[in-house]
Amino acid sequence: MTLKELETLREHRLKEIDARFNKNSNKKEIMVCSSTGCKSNNSDELIKVFKLEIEKNNLKNISVEHTGCFGLCALGPIVIVYPEGTFYCRVTPDGAKQIVNEHLVKGKVATNFLYDTTKPEQTTKNDVEFYKKQMFIARKGSEFINPDNILDYIALFGYTALYKALTTLTPSQVIEEVKLSGLRGRGGAGFPTGTKWELTAKEVAKQKYVVCNADEGDPGAFMDRSIIESDPHKIIEAMAIAGYAVGATQGFVYLRAEYPLAGERLERAIVEAKKYGLIGKNIFGTNFCFDLKIKYGAGAFVCGEETALMHSLEGKRGEPRTRPPYPAQSGVFGCPTVLNNVETYANIPEIINNGGLWYSKIGKGKSTGTKVFALSGKVKHTGLIELPMGSTLREIIFDIGGGIPNGKKFKAVQIGGPSGACLPEDKLDLPVTYDDLAENGAMMGSGGLIVLDEDSSMVEVAKFFLEFICDESCGKCTPCRIGNRRLLEILNKLLAGNGSMEDIDELETLSYFIKENSLCGLGQSSPNPVLSTLKYFRNEYEALIDKKHKLADKYVINKDKCIGCSACSRACPVKCISGEIKKPFEINQEKCIGCGNCQKICKFNAIEKV
């Protein structure tokens, strides 16, 4: 492949798909989201219906393509009709027929599949509130391309960064650009990527490796899956650039076994890239050779930790080891290895194309660029979002996410998965950067954001994460293996109403002990969900101790006997009895501590112990 050939391919493909970019195109194109989310909502069926209906109506110059993720998974399947860019949500097979009949045949918008059906004038993606504050770098292009077609990626200036790096920059200049960009690891810890590359480049060795960590194990995180499913060539290009920068000729993508679609697409992409000579021997006529292989994980959370991942890559049990030596010195098969997460790589082509300086101006302070978040839980618009670092949690949850559904109140947001923390309402204006989060006992993690509303019990959430850690602890070191199990036992004791104040203190002490003494990053951060809920929601733990009585005695008001005098309500120390005068009152069992004051004061025997 030469530059000329790449340019020819690009121009040729751009002409074919100009409907996607040119409003005055005489062609039309229907793009249907084909990520796991929309696929499970039957988007494959939509493609068939569209094709059939187009044929039935004898329409010409209209093509139907599947495309990458639009991010708005909650309203899938998503369909865009170009060149108008009309954005349709929740499209059913019948809806597809309607879109063909209304939009393509009559030239009218099929309003009942618009994002906001009450505002028929807002038809494009840019009108949708969800997208207004977003900025795309890592996810740039995913909605414009067919992930199974390398030419679509090339049409969007794909592989030009690799060309630029190989032919105009030296390896150390590539590293300088990445360092200048300020890019930090998106897998969670936030180590500067350029420095990592520099350390690996410095090592003298016969063989070096480039590894992509696509073992996205944090529950609630799916940005890496989406990036690979939507834009697999971006990762291939970035890994080749990394290989050039550090002097490695072999790359591995360690992909989670639970992501079959991502594997399928990445495999196809690697084959295509080889076919076009974009990876393989003497890329762009230079001396640089680079090969890429996928290695599948086999279902172990701990393999997201870098040293465990490398063991698993070698075909062994995925247990972590102590560092140093760091992977940069001794990684896969004992060779110097550079290991980055999927999203980190997804930023590289743009950094090389636009320069590190450009990238460093996006974001806030030492957290440059954008971050992709997977927003889910009790929030209206679940899905994937990307926005500049330093945006506040409030912007993410309320402006982009649309707030809490069913009129409920926001309670907390869980950020960073099992290693992360729950932040309460008064932290909503916290800018999301590596450093601001760390100062507040949380961490960026891989970017899962799970919103919790007033119905969620924070102790239950902490218990959920502990159960996860107990299941997934590899068992190599004692603090993590046994310590977390003890934490879980204490939590269960508290939740059963048998706890005491000493138990809460014990939770805290033991948590710090696990943090300080565990072997790997996962163990060291495993008590974070307990510690952060203790820090911000201690009252919920304490309430469990008061509940002891409640579990023994539960009181209800007999509606036939209650005359609505309100005496009980006035006697209640926790104000959990309410009602209208002269109508039967009611006890809120959630708040009731079972003290029995109401029964003592009631003159009508209307309060019964059950």
Added chain:
Amino acid sequence: MKGKIDENKLSEQNEIDQIVEKINSDPSELIHCLQIIQSKLGYISEYAVKAISKKLKISESDIFSVVTFYSQFSLKPKAKYEIQVCLGTACYVLGANKTLQKFEEKLGIKVGEQTADHKFELSKSRCLGCCGLAPVVSVNGKIYGKTTEDKVEEILKELV
């Protein structure tokens, strides 16, 4: 009946031999090799462990330690339909526990068990990465979104 069982066993062993033969004799291929056998036969048999051990020159006990480390591998044959209920955070918050209970109730088995006819198997997953559609259930890899309790019967009906 006995003859049939032996026949099945023989063809299974043949298949294992063929798979193992194609694998490079490189110890780092162990997980890959196990994955192929798991997906073709639905479990890792004692015979498979022995065959791999010979080919890759890894001790049987080391192979056993790898098989038991990763949740993807199973030492018993899997049922026809593996129903995985996602208990990731997003699914959990939106009531995946109730979905799981309903499956347990309907199938009469607990998590990790199989029905007597080896048709259904119930397991939990820690995150299938489809949090936008929570709660999520996967049946032999096919994803079902927004599977609240009342959708359980629908899914089971579809499978029967």
